[in-house]
Amino acid sequence: MSEPSYTYIRVSKTDALESSAQKYRHLRLQGLESSPESFSSTYETEAAFSNDDWIQRLSAPDRETFICVAKAAGEQDAPGIGDWVGQVTLRGPMSASEFSLPKEAGQGAINADNEERWQLLGLFLLPAHRGGGRGSRLCREALNHLQRCQPCPRSVHVRLMVKPDNQTIVQMYERLGFVHTGQCTLAEAMRAAGDGHLLPSDTSDPKYSNRSGIIMSSHLHRI
Template sequence: MPFTTGFTFTTLPRSHSDPSKFHRLTTLYKSFRLRSLRLSPESFGSTYAREAAFPWDTWTCRLSNPLATTVVAYKTASSPSLASEMNSTPAAGVPMPPDDASLDAALDAEWLASLTILGPLDAATLATSLHLDPDLVDLGSSQQQQQQHILSGMYVVPSARGEKLGVRILEHVKDLIASGAGSRGQGGARVSLVVDYDNAAARSTYERCGFGVVHRYWFDDYREGRGARTEAAVMVLDIGGGSLNDL
């Protein structure tokens, strides 16, 4: 069978029976996040200095958060059938934690991209979950039966850009969310995110995956190298049971 080079997407486990393995996973997760903040500070609302000072418990809590699902991508040479198996989800629609072999492969690989899904969340508190003032932000109409999710921490390392990895990991995560909504008998799911409006490359990636801007607002920006105020965009995507055309 011919082998091809592609990307493997792995959902990080929230815990592990082997404490040393979970410690190693947390170390890699922390290192990738701090590297992202250091290489592309303009892409995040947080800063390297802030998160480098976090105690260890903060990193383990991020991984073990029951409402947070983190997916990482790395390059691998594998057969198409193997790649499909490693990216599968169970019938229940919940992201499948990797088995030990797949987790070991992820631990030994160079992570090229990462993305965290927060949810399902309460629609009534969605704006607050995005750290926005609900009285000032319009997130568009949303069907009551829709699950609400937030995408956070999206990052692709500079060396992996130009290979549509951003689109690929977003499409993978969309499948996870759709599967989860279907397994719970929901009419659909809404996915929201916030991005700096002047980050045209990021907005373009989200738009290629079906996201649309529903609100723009200005905020006081304290990040190094930025102006005093920055315009941000709230982007949403309805997966099943709804459409951006209904907004």
């Protein structure tokens, strides 16, 4: 069987939104079921989302969603054709206060006036489509979008939070130019992803309060 071809797209917030929401739901639930360790959310939580919830996720003004699309050999090269097999999301622009973390996280000072701030999150590829640099290319699509979507501000701070046991992903981010800037808790990672409402009222449990996640950052410059 021939290797599929892959393209990388930004999901429109208006065009074919109902269809996109269904494809996104299918991809997310596959990921949460097959690789729960890749997500801070759970299959049970997102399986309960309504269709409107999925549409709202894709159309939210503070989110940009990017998809890896696999097309079988000989399949028509047209919008809407192909299987959604990977995703990554940008959340932002975030305010300086929203982007800030406690001193013990080690993130350092935030440039409140002269930079735009985004969180990179939710990178995932279905197991059958991993390898071949596809995760890196998907991230590059998102980062390139930030550099070309508008001219100002010139400086863009992109941050991500990743589990420490996923060294393959950490090394991929390093090759993309991200550097280690601190350590985070699961509660901080969920809030940074915009999922703070999914946290329990008491986050003192070590599951949420242990400072073991890796914070990485990259600074982009718009031309």
